[in-house]
Amino acid sequence: MKKWLKFTPILVLFCLFHFGAFGQYKGQFRGISAYEYDFGSKLTGFNFAGEYFPAHYLSFSPSYTIFFPGDGKTLELGLNGRYYLTEKMKQWYGTLGYGSLTRIEELDGNRKTVSHFANIGIGGMIKFNDVLGINPEISQQIGQQNNLVFRLGVVYFIN
Numbered sequence: 001m002k003k004w005l006k007f008t009p010i011l012v013l014f015c016l017f018h019f020g021a022f023g024q025y026k027g028q029f030r031g032i033s034a035y036e037y038d039f040g041s042k043l044t045g046f047n048f049a050g051e052y053f054p055a056h057y058l059s060f061s062p063s064y065t066i067f068f069p070g071d072g073k074t075l076e077l078g079l080n081g082r083y084y085l086t087e088k089m090k091q092w093y094g095t096l097g098y099g100s101l102t103r104i105e106e107l108d109g110n111r112k113t114v115s116h117f118a119n120i121g122i123g124g125m126i127k128f129n130d131v132l133g134i135n136p137e138i139s140q141q142i143g144q145q146n147n148l149v150f151r152l153g154v155v156y157f158i159n
Contacts, residue, residue, distance in 0.1 A: 027052060027053035027054060027055075028051075028052075028053045028059075028157075028158075028159055029050070029051065029052050029053075029158045029159060030050065030051040030125075030155055030156065030157055030158060031049075031050055031051075031155070031156045031158060032047070032048070032049040032050070032051065032061075032063075032135055032153045032154070032155045032156070033046070033047070033048055033049075033153055033154055034046070034047040034048075034049070034135060034137075034151045034152060034153025034154070035047070035151070035152050035153065036065050036067075036149060036150070036151045037149070037150045037151075038067070038147050038148075038149050039147060039148040039149070039150070040141075040145065040146065040147025040148065041145075041147060043067040043068070043069055043074060044067065044068060045065050045066050045067035045068055045074070045076075046065065046066050047063055047064070047065040047151055047153065048063065048064050048065075049061055049062065049063035049064070049078075049153075050062060050063075051082070057083060057084045057085075057087070058081065058082070058083055058084075059081070059082045059084070059093075060079075060080075060081060060082075061078075061079075061080045061081070061082055061095075061097075062077075062078065062079050062080075063076075063077070063078040063079075063080070064076070064077055064078075065077075065078070069103070069105075071105055071106055071107040072103065072104045072105040072106040072107070073102075073103070073104045073106075074101065074102070074103045074104075075101070075102050076099060076100065076101045076102075077099065077100050078097060078098070078099040078100075078119060079097050079098050079099075080095045080096065080097030080098075080119055081095065081096055081097055082094070082095045082123075083095075089126070089127045090124060090125075090126050090127075091124060091125040091126075091127075092122070092123070092124045093122070093123055093124065093125075094121070094122055095119060095120070095121045095122070095123060095137070095139060096118070096119065096120055097118070097119045098116070098117075098118060098119065099116070099117050099118070099119050099141060099145070100114065100115070100116050100117075101114070101115045101117070101145055102114050103115075115143070115144035115145045116143055116144055116145075117141040117142055117143030117144055117145040117146075118141070118142045118143055119139045119140070119141055119142075119149075120139060120140050120142060121137055121138055121139025121140060121149075122137070122138060122139075123135060123136060123137030123138070123139075123151075124136055124137075125155055127157070130157060131156065131157055132154065132155070132156060132157070133154075133155045133157065134152065134153065134154060134155065135151070135152070135153040135154070135155045136150075136151070136152050136153075137150070137151040137152075137153075138150050138151075139151075
């Protein structure tokens with residue numbers, strides 16, 4: 001059973017991009033790769049996300065973050081909704097969602113901790129052209145994780 005858990009993030013990303021390709025015809029779809037810094041735990045990592053618009057100004061953005069602690073492994077899954085306030089070259093939004101952080105500390109006998117929290121934040125999509133842009137975002141995690149998180153990413157506008 002634990003072998004399948006290792007492949008779950010890969011399967012989620014595959015499904016995200018597979019279904020996203022079909023979503024291009026219904027609404028806008030974006031791919032995002034970002035650097036993430038967690039001020040509370042002082043962890044840095046890489047974030048991979050997709051964004052799909054089922055309605056005008058409203059999007060759904062699942063994400064997967066791999067952090068690089070000094071010992072063990074740390075992974076975060078996020079499911080966020082975004083509401084866009086503008087739609088030109090600078091697109092500003094508010095975000096609200098759910099997150100789950102799993103940390104395995106190998107130096108402490110493979111101790112595993114799982115934290116659940118709500119995400120509340122603001123961000124933007126700043127277009128360079130019709131294909132590329134940057135995505136700054138700052139959010140507060142509320143719940144078992146009470147951390148401030150900064151994310152800076154490159155966004156690929158698929159359609």
